[in-house]
Amino acid sequence: MPLLAILRFAFALFSVAVYGASAYLLWQWYQGDIVQVEGALIRTREDWHLWVGLLLLAWGLSGKFLWRFMLAKPDQEEPTKAQHGVGRQIASSTGSSLFVEEVGPENGPIIIFTHGAACNSTVWQYAKRQLADQFRLVLWDLPGLGRSIAVSGQPLGPNHYAADLADLLTSLGQPVVLVGHSMGGMTIQTLFGDFPALADRYVRGAVLVNTTYTNPLKTMILPRVAQAIRFPLIEPLSRLAIGLQPLAWLFAWQSYLSGSAHIASRFGFGKFVTRSQLEHATILSTRNAPGSIARGNLDMFRWDASATLHGLNKPTLVLAGELDIVTKPNASVVIATTAPRAQLTIIAGVNHMGFMEQSRTYNDAIAAFVRSLG
Numbered sequence: 310m311p312l313l314a315i316l317r318f319a320f321a322l323f324s325v326a327v328y329g330a331s332a333y334l335l336w337q338w339y340q341g342d343i344v345q346v347e348g349a350l351i352r353t354r355e356d357w358h359l360w361v362g363l364l365l366l367a368w369g370l371s372g373k374f375l376w377r378f379m380l381a382k383p384d385q386e387e388p389t390k391a392q393h394g395v396g397r398q399i400a401s402s403t404g405s406s407l408f409v410e411e412v413g414p415e416n417g418p419i420i421i422f423t424h425g426a427a428c429n430s431t432v433w434q435y436a437k438r439q440l441a442d443q444f445r446l447v448l449w450d451l452p453g454l455g456r457s458i459a460v461s462g463q464p465l466g467p468n469h470y471a472a473d474l475a476d477l478l479t480s481l482g483q484p485v486v487l488v489g490h491s492m493g494g495m496t497i498q499t500l501f502g503d504f505p506a507l508a509d510r511y512v513r514g515a516v517l518v519n520t521t522y523t524n525p526l527k528t529m530i531l532p533r534v535a536q537a538i539r540f541p542l543i544e545p546l547s548r549l550a551i552g553l554q555p556l557a558w559l560f561a562w563q564s565y566l567s568g569s570a571h572i573a574s575r576f577g578f579g580k581f582v583t584r585s586q587l588e589h590a591t592i593l594s595t596r597n598a599p600g601s602i603a604r605g606n607l608d609m610f611r612w613d614a615s616a617t618l619h620g621l622n623k624p625t626l627v628l629a630g631e632l633d634i635v636t637k638p639n640a641s642v643v644i645a646t647t648a649p650r651a652q653l654t655i656i657a658g659v660n661h662m663g664f665m666e667q668s669r670t671y672n673d674a675i676a677a678f679v680r681s682l683g
Contacts, residue, residue, distance in 0.1 A: 310426050310491055310635045310661070311543060311606050312529045316573040317594060318546060321564035328369045328563065334362030369567045373591075376568030380575045381587040388585030389434045389665065391592050393456060394448075401452070401476045403469065408456035409477065410448045413441040418679055419483055421447045423474065425491030425520075426609075427594040427602045429455025432490070435668030440676055447485070449477060451492075453601030465601055466608020467492055471499035478511045486679050487515045490664055491636060492605060494520025495612060502617035513682050514624040516675050519633050519661050521640040522647075523613045528640040539610065547603040557599035565595040579632045579659040581666040590662055618647040625651040626678040628664075628671060635661035 338358035343350055368375075396410035410430060420440070422433045430448035440446060451470050452459035459465060474496055478485065489497040494517040501508045501515075521528040526535040526543075535543075550557040564570040574591040575582070594602070625648050629641035638655055645653035656663050656670055664671040 310525055310529075311535065311609065312525070312635045313427065313573065313577055313594070313661075314547075314602065314606055315535075315543065316576050317561070317564065317570060320569035320573040321560050324369065324564040324567040324569035325560075327365050327372075327567055327569075331362050331365035331369060334358045334365065338362060369563070371566065372568035373566055373571055373588075374568075376571045377584050377588055380571060381578075381582045381584040384583040384585050387438075388583070389431075389589050390585065391429075391431045391589050391596070393429075393431055394437075396448075396456070398456075399477065399480055401473045403452070403472050403476075404460040404463065405452035405473055406458040407452065407473055407477060408450040411445065412437055412448075413443070413445040415445060417443060417445040418682075419445045419447060419481065419485040420675070420679060421449070421474075421477065421481075421485050421487050423449065423470075423487070423489040423493030423496055424451065424454075425489075425493050426605050427454070427597055428490075428590070429593055429597070431455070432589070432593070432665065435665060436488075436672055436675070439669060439672045443676060444679060447477070447481065451496075451605075453604065454597050459601065464608060465604040466606075467495035467499045467612050468608050470496040471503050474500050475504045475507050478507060481511075484511055484513045486513050486682065488518065488675060489516070489520065490518040491520050491661065492609065494518060495522075495609070495614065498522065498614040498617050498621065499612075501621050501623075502614060505620060508623070512623050514626070514678065515621070516626045516628065516678060517641070517644060518628045518664050518671065519630050519636055519641075520644075521636040522618060522644050523615055523640075524610055525636060526610060528637055530634040530637065544607065544610070547607050550599040550603040554598060554600040561595045561599060565591060570595055577635060577661045578666055579630065579663060581658060582662070583666070586662070586665045589665070615647075618644060619649065621648040622650060624678075624682060626674065627651055627653045628674060629653065629655045630659040630661060630663035631655050631657045632660045633663070 341354040450457035627645040629638040645651040
């Protein structure tokens with residue numbers, strides 16, 4: 310999402326400054342100063358240049374361990390990891406190859422989980438642990454992210470992902486419940502607008518998790534500031550990430566190693582975040598292609614489903630994080646009060662990634678909703 314992308318860029322610049330300061334101090338130590346002592350020229354060095362330079366270098370190369378320890382709580386259950394399960398590839402009509410994983414009883418009610426921007430389907434690990442004994446879970450990677458392959462240069466984002474979701478629905482050929490987080494929720498809304506007949510045929514209900522109904526710059530914190538810097542700063546940086554992807558990737562990895570990326574990711578969590586959850590979110594935003602993330606953000610700036618909400622005519626559960634600064638709860642209120650068959654639940658104490666930090670609360674709500682559909 311745009312806010313987290315902005316924060317990742319800002320903290321990556323800070324990380325570059327750490328490397329730069331380290332290089333400067335180490336060079337100053339190596340060069341030293343030439344002084345004359347009793348008629349002889351002697352090179353003297355300041356030891357603090359060496360030690361501070363090495364300390365900054367160590368921070369730049371391994372600061373992630375310290376920041377992960379400082380910014381999050383110990384895990385009380387099995388840590389979550391950014392590891393896919395066994396899946397298959399499905400060809401989409403958009404030209405993309407979609408990675409799809411299915412777990413749970415074959416005769417169970419089907420739930421399709423769609424992840425958000427800069428993530429992949431591994432973010433649903435808690436859902437797999439807590440729901441796969443009752444339901445058939447279908448987890449997929451959005452094109453250009455995770456193991457799904459997008460056609461080079463093709464547009465990405467909710468305006469385009471809906472066609473891929475439609476193909477996935479068609480391939481399954483059975484009634485399903487759709488669950489989408491953030492951009493995944495935007496993709497579901499687009500599906501109802503662009504493929505109403507398909508949604509009417511196959512979709513039993515939808516769960517929209519910490520998402521919005523319009524350009525997310527309008528529903529994040531400081532929306533006026535975000536919209537003011539969109540054209541002079543955010544969009545040019547996004548296009549640079551696309552055009553200079555190898556450099557942008559290097560930029561992202563040095564930020565990850567220093568822990569700066571972890572600081573940025575922490576802004577997406579509330580007070581319950583654990584160390585494995587913080588690491589999971591951070592490594593995904595680092596591994597995923599910067600160009601794909603940027604294309605998705607650019608598409609979201611031109612996305613709006615306000616007119617679609619009235620057509621969201623299936624039972625809909627809207628879950629919002631009380632402390633969400635990326636897609637503020639007000640956006641969920643608009644969705645829930647506009648969609649004709651929607652209900653709203655606000656989860657206390659969680660931010661944008663609340664479905665990870667309070668997974669049982671979210672997954673219990675999803676399970677109860679699916680069961681209520683009969």
